[in-house]
Amino acid sequence: MSDLWALWAAYGFVFGALGLYLVHLWNETRKVKGAETLLGLGVKKDERDEKE
Amino acid sequence: MSTAKGATRGTARLWAIWDRARWVVLTVVLAGMGAHLYYSLYAVDLPMSGGSARFEYEQLNGNELVDMTPAQIEANLTLPTNGTALYARFTNLTIPTPRTMYEQGGVTEVPFVVTAQLRINTSSFVRYVLLLDGKPLMNGTGSGDRLLPPTYKPEFADFVRMELTVKNLGNLSRVETSIFVTYEDARFYAPNAMRILLIHAPSAWVAYLGFGVALGGSLLALKRKKWETWAVAGIELSVVFSTIALVTGPLWASVEWLTPWRWEDVKLFVTLVMFLSLLGFISIRAGIDDPEQRRKVSAYYAVLSFITVPLSFMANRLWPRDHPAVIENPQGEISDAILSQLIFGFFILTLVFALLLLTRVRLLQRKEEVEEMKAEREEEDARLVADLPVADEDDQMDGTKVKDGGAG
Numbered sequence: 001m002s003d004l005w006a007l008w009a010a011y012g013f014v015f016g017a018l019g020l021y022l023v024h025l026w027n028e029t030r031k032v033k034g035a036e037t038l039l040g041l042g043v044k045k046d047e048r049d050e051k052e
Numbered sequence: 053m054s055t056a057k058g059a060t061r062g063t064a065r066l067w068a069i070w071d072r073a074r075w076v077v078l079t080v081v082l083a084g085m086g087a088h089l090y091y092s093l094y095a096v097d098l099p100m101s102g103g104s105a106r107f108e109y110e111q112l113n114g115n116e117l118v119d120m121t122p123a124q125i126e127a128n129l130t131l132p133t134n135g136t137a138l139y140a141r142f143t144n145l146t147i148p149t150p151r152t153m154y155e156q157g158g159v160t161e162v163p164f165v166v167t168a169q170l171r172i173n174t175s176s177f178v179r180y181v182l183l184l185d186g187k188p189l190m191n192g193t194g195s196g197d198r199l200l201p202p203t204y205k206p207e208f209a210d211f212v213r214m215e216l217t218v219k220n221l222g223n224l225s226r227v228e229t230s231i232f233v234t235y236e237d238a239r240f241y242a243p244n245a246m247r248i249l250l251i252h253a254p255s256a257w258v259a260y261l262g263f264g265v266a267l268g269g270s271l272l273a274l275k276r277k278k279w280e281t282w283a284v285a286g287i288e289l290s291v292v293f294s295t296i297a298l299v300t301g302p303l304w305a306s307v308e309w310l311t312p313w314r315w316e317d318v319k320l321f322v323t324l325v326m327f328l329s330l331l332g333f334i335s336i337r338a339g340i341d342d343p344e345q346r347r348k349v350s351a352y353y354a355v356l357s358f359i360t361v362p363l364s365f366m367a368n369r370l371w372p373r374d375h376p377a378v379i380e381n382p383q384g385e386i387s388d389a390i391l392s393q394l395i396f397g398f399f400i401l402t403l404v405f406a407l408l409l410l411t412r413v414r415l416l417q418r419k420e421e422v423e424e425m426k427a428e429r430e431e432e433d434a435r436l437v438a439d440l441p442v443a444d445e446d447d448q449m450d451g452t453k454v455k456d457g458g459a460g
Contacts, residue, residue: 003245003307010248010300011089014255017299018082021292021408028415035422039429 067414074411081403088400092250092393248304249376250393254401256297256323260361261405262290263330267358270351280347281420283354285412287333289405294327309374319367319375326360333357 181191269282301320302312314320336353340346368375 006245006303006307007093007247010245010303011093011251013299013303014089014251014296017292017296018085018404022078022082025408025411025415028419032415032418032422035426036418039422039425 067417070410070414074407074414078407078411081400081407084400085404088393088397089251092247092397245304245307248300250397251401252297252300252304253394254397255293255300256364257398258401258405259290259294259297259326260365261402262286262288262293262409263326263354263358263361265409266290266333266354270354273347273351277347278417280351281413281416282409283351284337284416285409287330287354288412289408291327291330291334292408293401293405294323294330298323298327314374317368317373317375318371319364319373322360322367323364326357326364329357329360 181188263286265286266283267286269279269284269286272279273283305314306312333350333354337346337350340349
């Protein structure tokens, strides 16, 4: 039983590390999306027309 | 020319599809990884914990052969008549453990623990002899429970022969006895923590794969800039997964070896060097401002430092010490349950890696596009400003000269 802590710590770390990386990706996506919007990139023509 | 354009358009269309589907696909694949972790933790019955060993016993006087699968065997033996000797033989004690895991590390002798408890359910006196491979484990006369201290069998054996003879010495016509035998593979101090293997090994594989992608990306980036993003994304993911491998490994070692790290083990050392060289790639890129120079220097660095990957992979095969080698052993007897779960782990983590890689590459490409566009706009603005006619300090907006004593 005494070795179970290592098992849970390891799997906790795996989830934590992948979760953090996903948060990092999401944050980067948000930043890029924001910059794209500022530059008028990534917005489709019909969407742009609608906004106008 | 038209083919290249067509290919670019095709690639752009593929990326557009990916842009829409990426989060859904990622969620599905991560759910798959969750399933892998769930099965690794709960469903796979690891033989090293003694759970799936097979134990048959043969009751010779009744010609009865019972196939018993649980690890804990309780055989109820009945002595039918007064003075009858019962002779039961436990045979075919098979423990399908991956014995090669430790043989590679130089440990060939495998301790093996047997615990037996003889229970005599009446007050009648019996004479009993319990033999393990012909050697007496327990013998004597009496009634009530007889508990055998754990017996350590110093070498690995697929078959353990256990024989029990109980003779009724009392006056009662029936004596109910039972023998309760527990055994476990004692090669591992931490049998539960062995499940870490199911995520540790696939993570290490994906770390190698990430470095491999970075190598390919770097070689191509020396000629064409667009491949640089693949190298950067590959290294980044390799850092993530080698961190996982380098943390989960010592966690296992801290309960199995009772120390998280052994510097004398080449595998551990070289993998650490590989991890540091990954960090080196990132810091080199962060330290060079000129994009062209950054691309070239980091590409040459990645190609040179890739040597740590085959070294890390082969280290425990070339210089075996403590780190187990599970795969590529001709005598590997890894159990089907572990092997299938391990293969599933490799598959699902490769998939997770591929999807994270695509997401990261796409993101880096978009970031580059944005930066290029920004630079272009800045250039354009600068050009516009430069093209403006140089105005006199005294000029007004409408072009008229400011008169002395005027407004302002």
